[in-house]
Amino acid sequence: MKRPIPVNTVPRASVPFHMLIKPIGAGCNLACRYCYYPQRSQVQKMDEALLESFIRQYIASQPRYSREINFVWQGGEPLLAGIGFYKQALALQQKYAPPGVAISNSLQTNATLLNDAWCRLFKQHRFIIGVSLDGDRQIQDAHRPDKRGNSSYDAALRGIALLQQHQIEFNLLVVVHDGVTDRAQAMYDHFVALGVRYLQFQPLMLEGDAPAAGYGLRAANWGRFMVAIYRRWRSQGHIGQVFVMNIEHVYAQYFTHVSPNCVHAERCGGNLVMEPSGSVYACDHLIDAKHYLGRFDHVSQFAEYVATATEMEFGKTKSLRRECQSCSVKSVCQGGCPAHLGQDRYNRLCAGYYTFFSEVMAPLRSFPRNAQGAVAWRNSVIAPTS
Numbered sequence: 001m002k003r004p005i006p007v008n009t010v011p012r013a014s015v016p017f018h019m020l021i022k023p024i025g026a027g028c029n030l031a032c033r034y035c036y037y038p039q040r041s042q043v044q045k046m047d048e049a050l051l052e053s054f055i056r057q058y059i060a061s062q063p064r065y066s067r068e069i070n071f072v073w074q075g076g077e078p079l080l081a082g083i084g085f086y087k088q089a090l091a092l093q094q095k096y097a098p099p100g101v102a103i104s105n106s107l108q109t110n111a112t113l114l115n116d117a118w119c120r121l122f123k124q125h126r127f128i129i130g131v132s133l134d135g136d137r138q139i140q141d142a143h144r145p146d147k148r149g150n151s152s153y154d155a156a157l158r159g160i161a162l163l164q165q166h167q168i169e170f171n172l173l174v175v176v177h178d179g180v181t182d183r184a185q186a187m188y189d190h191f192v193a194l195g196v197r198y199l200q201f202q203p204l205m206l207e208g209d210a211p212a213a214g215y216g217l218r219a220a221n222w223g224r225f226m227v228a229i230y231r232r233w234r235s236q237g238h239i240g241q242v243f244v245m246n247i248e249h250v251y252a253q254y255f256t257h258v259s260p261n262c263v264h265a266e267r268c269g270g271n272l273v274m275e276p277s278g279s280v281y282a283c284d285h286l287i288d289a290k291h292y293l294g295r296f297d298h299v300s301q302f303a304e305y306v307a308t309a310t311e312m313e314f315g316k317t318k319s320l321r322r323e324c325q326s327c328s329v330k331s332v333c334q335g336g337c338p339a340h341l342g343q344d345r346y347n348r349l350c351a352g353y354y355t356f357f358s359e360v361m362a363p364l365r366s367f368p369r370n371a372q373g374a375v376a377w378r379n380s381v382i383a384p385t386s
């Protein structure tokens with residue numbers, strides 16, 4: 001007897017959406033002093049029934065035309081959920097994936113708990129790995145100690161070495177705050193010496209533990225830091241060898257008019273987050289009653305959450321603020337992240353964005369913003385006229 005073709009009864013979202021999944025909530029083996037998601041938040045492992053229900057509905061809710069569905073696992077430290085949790089998740093993804101749709105997985109880790117078994121799993125299933133590391137031993141230990149206050153540097157470097165041994169590409173995520181902004185060149189050189197090829201600098205989020213612990217990031221410092229990184233990258237001739245995502249994204253957005261990340265997109269709101277309890281919010285950086293979408297309870301429908309989130313004021317208006325309309329870098333900035341807005345509703349990093357984007361865009365401005373322009377610019381970079 002022929003097997004009946006399963007009918008998808010789950011309503012589909014009208015736009016592709018991402019869901020950040022927190023399988024262990026805020027559970028973490030480190031105690032970063034600026035943590036935006038502190039331990040006093042929920043620490044709980046997602047249960048198996050919720051995981052299965054979530055995977056089934058997350059896949060079924062994507063628009064019909066989606067050809068790739070990405071799962072993003074984050075913490076706390078998501079490895080604390082255990083390797084069995086991810087093996088089960090992978091099996092469930094295969095169970096529910098429709099034909100012709102690729103499933104991918106991204107995972108952000110502090111790398112300190114990695115071992116060969118994790119690396120084999122990530123390699124086999126082509127996980128896209130992000131590693132959080134803030135700098136050399138001194139910087140890392142000053143800001144990212146473990147829960148007993150001890151150094152996390154050696155453990156993180158052991159994890160990075162394992163990833164490299166298993167030939168797993170990873171993106172290094174570096175948090176930037178006022179305490180490190182005069183060390184840009186040394187930090188960049190350090191990461192390159194470690195063999196890192198993909199780098200992303202993340203401006204400090206002024207939430208969670210950060211304000212009370214005295215952390216901050218002035219706009220001028222952010223701009224100065226990123227310009228120093230850009231100049232170092234250029235002077236070292238690292239174009240095409242080391243990929244600083246903050247720079248690569250400017251290039252991509254300049255020529256394609258599409259931002260590869262939510263922060264500099266014209267609108268946001270399609271990046272939902274789910275806690276282990278099933279609580280869903282409109283963004284990982286807007287965990288409050290105003291941006292609470294509901295509790296995923298095995299029958300809730302993500303399409304409704306996405307429709308609500310994409311109509312929320314924060315994402316709809318992010319690029320519409322008055323000061324941005326006549327700004328010469330608006331095409332690649334788009335107002336930045338709404339979670340960086342101060343009480344005056346200005347983006348706290350505005351002046352820094354302006355400095356950095358102006359510098360990176362300067363050599364691009366003579367090229368048209370289309371595919372031909374991108375090719376002409378690439379050729380000029382690869383074989384510059386002397």
Ligand code: SF4
Pocket residue numbers: 262263264268269270271283284285286314315336337338339
């Ligand atoms: S609020 Fe910020 S982090 Fe959240 S989706 Fe929008 S730009 Fe992205």
Ligand code: SF4
Pocket residue numbers: 323324327328329330333334335336347350351353354
């Ligand atoms: S640099 Fe400032 S004014 Fe210009 S688009 Fe960005 S946030 Fe708006």
